[in-house]
Amino acid sequence: MPAKALPVPTPETAPFWDGTKRHELRMQRCNDCAQFFFYPRPYCRHCFSANTEWRTLSGRGTLHTYVINHRPPPGWEEDAPYVIAIVELAEGPRLMTNIVGITDPTPDKLPIDAPVEVVWADVSDEITLPHFRLV
Amino acid sequence: MTLKYSVAIIGAQETDAVGFLPDMSVPHLHAQAARNAIQDAGIRRDDIDGVFTAGISPALLAEYLGIVPRHLDGTSVGGCSFMILVRHAAAAIKAGLCDVALITHGESGRSRVGATRPATDPQSPMGQFEAPYGPFGPSTMFTMGVARHMAKYGTTSEQLAAVAVSTRQWAMKNPRAMMRDPITIEDVLNSRMICWPMHLLDCCLVTDGGAALIVVSAERARSMGLDHPPVYLLGAGEAVEQQMISQMVDFTSSAGYRKAGEEAFRMAEVTHRDIQHVMFYDAFTHTPIYSLEDLGFVKKGEGGPWMAEMHGAPGGDLPMNTNGGGLSYTHTGMYGMFAIQESVRQLRGEAGERQVPGVEVGLVHGPGGMFSAAATLILTNQPGD
Numbered sequence: 232m233p234a235k236a237l238p239v240p241t242p243e244t245a246p247f248w249d250g251t252k253r254h255e256l257r258m259q260r261c262n263d264c265a266q267f268f269f270y271p272r273p274y275c276r277h278c279f280s281a282n283t284e285w286r287t288l289s290g291r292g293t294l295h296t297y298v299i300n301h302r303p304p305p306g307w308e309e310d311a312p313y314v315i316a317i318v319e320l321a322e323g324p325r326l327m328t329n330i331v332g333i334t335d336p337t338p339d340k341l342p343i344d345a346p347v348e349v350v351w352a353d354v355s356d357e358i359t360l361p362h363f364r365l366v
Numbered sequence: 367m368t369l370k371y372s373v374a375i376i377g378a379q380e381t382d383a384v385g386f387l388p389d390m391s392v393p394h395l396h397a398q399a400a401r402n403a404i405q406d407a408g409i410r411r412d413d414i415d416g417v418f419t420a421g422i423s424p425a426l427l428a429e430y431l432g433i434v435p436r437h438l439d440g441t442s443v444g445g446c447s448f449m450i451l452v453r454h455a456a457a458a459i460k461a462g463l464c465d466v467a468l469i470t471h472g473e474s475g476r477s478r479v480g481a482t483r484p485a486t487d488p489q490s491p492m493g494q495f496e497a498p499y500g501p502f503g504p505s506t507m508f509t510m511g512v513a514r515h516m517a518k519y520g521t522t523s524e525q526l527a528a529v530a531v532s533t534r535q536w537a538m539k540n541p542r543a544m545m546r547d548p549i550t551i552e553d554v555l556n557s558r559m560i561c562w563p564m565h566l567l568d569c570c571l572v573t574d575g576g577a578a579l580i581v582v583s584a585e586r587a588r589s590m591g592l593d594h595p596p597v598y599l600l601g602a603g604e605a606v607e608q609q610m611i612s613q614m615v616d617f618t619s620s621a622g623y624r625k626a627g628e629e630a631f632r633m634a635e636v637t638h639r640d641i642q643h644v645m646f647y648d649a650f651t652h653t654p655i656y657s658l659e660d661l662g663f664v665k666k667g668e669g670g671p672w673m674a675e676m677h678g679a680p681g682g683d684l685p686m687n688t689n690g691g692g693l694s695y696t697h698t699g700m701y702g703m704f705a706i707q708e709s710v711r712q713l714r715g716e717a718g719e720r721q722v723p724g725v726e727v728g729l730v731h732g733p734g735g736m737f738s739a740a741a742t743l744i745l746t747n748q749p750g751d
């Protein structure tokens with residue numbers, strides 16, 4: 232079976248992937264406008280400031296929106312149907328992820344804005360992905 | 367200074383056929399469409415001094431056509447690129463950078479002849495922050511906000527399905543359309559689930575085809591003695607919000623749609639009530655709903671009910687996607703060019719059985735990528751002052 236796509240970190244994103252490997256959800260927060268942003272980049276998404284710092288987040292959030300994919304790409308046959316979602320973290324930023332731990336996912340099992348928490352998927356020696364589950 | 371009434375579309379044609387064209391490569395599709403549009407405009411190849419295309423390089427287009435243009439534009443941001451290129455052609459002509467603009471589209475979306483599908487670079491933002499979660503093309507990504515639109519506004523699967531039904535009713539009047547059998551809301555809801563909330567019949571076709579436009583100054587168009595009315599540019603807008611769907615700020619509304627629409631209406635100096643025909647790029651059944659709402663034809667949340675009431679269907683008060691759309695006519699990948707072609711056809715009175723009677727002002731709107739770029743054109747057959 233073909234392998235699933237894995238990320239290759241770049242210098243700007245390495246602190247995020249170093250964090251996930253330690254099972255810590257780390258993102259950048261802007262010291263000028265006091266907002267988190269994601270994905271990692273040198274300048275704040277909101278105000279373009281360079282005055283940013285890495286912080287560890289709670290790993291709690293809500294199910295912002297999602298799809299349930301029934302037509303898997305190569306490598307995902309065993310997973311279908313599976314949930315690709317946007318989670319909004321308690322601290323504000325959003326990220327794409329998978330919602331795991333639901334057998335045969337259907338919309339009634341996945342209310343919009345339902346609370347979720349991070350779970351860690353150690354998918355290779357180098358890479359750990361942040362997944363989420365309903366709480 | 368304005369681009370309103372600066373230019374007119376004097377040539378607009380598609381490839382001889384659209385749909386399944388396994389014997390034509392991508393550049394062949396561009397070139398055949400260009401030949402047909404050149405003939406339609408009554409010009410010669412050597413009159414063309416500006417080339418505009420997306421998906422391939424304008425250098426390949428010029429080489430294939432055997433011309434040395436003095437202006438080129440390769441803005442390639444997905445399906446709305448061709449609406450953007452009409453706007454860019456107007457600016458270039460107005461500024462004297464070229465006089466006769468050729469805009470081409472050609473895509474072997476179904477047969478993949480001479481086409482490449484680039485893999486996502488695992489170091490790119492998309493490769494790092496979307497690809498690891500199992501996306502599989504637009505059906506899994508473009509549709510990401512629909513669940514939230516449903517939760518926030520009460521939009522239903524039946525309302526989404528009504529878009530496919532309305533569009534199919536138009537396709538049944540178009541002999542060139544790929545899908546011409548009647549369908550019902552139940553047929554859409556009972557078709558195979560591709561990626562909830564999208565069933566197979568909520569998704570666009572995948573086809574081969576091409577189309578091209580010839581654009582000149584409005585003044586030149588009026589003096590050419592064409593056997594069909596020039597189609598004048600009233601308004602045009604373009605915008606881009608983000609590249610990756612996960613970066614969208616509001617999943618129930620496209621910032622690019624709103625900005626492009628506002629820009630086009632401001633330039634055209636018309637109101638929504640002046641628009642008599644709309645072409646809303648339908649990659650999936652939700653994109654016309656977002657178009658209707660984000661361009662201000664209805665309030666947010668009223669798009670679904672509007673579709674269910676069949677306002678855009680044959681006999682409705684705002685005919686929408688009269689060629690049969692990306693859902694039932696053709697969808698090569700970057701469908702926007704076909705939306706422009708149908709708008710021009712309607713404004714020329716050449717739409718046959720599906721002709722909207724007395725149409726004077728039409729609007730074309732759509733996305734590039736997945737709610738990434740956006741563009742709007744407002745066109746008219748009225749010659750102005």
Ligand SMILES: [Zn+2]
Pocket residue numbers: 261262263264265266275276277278279280
């Ligand atoms: Zn900031």
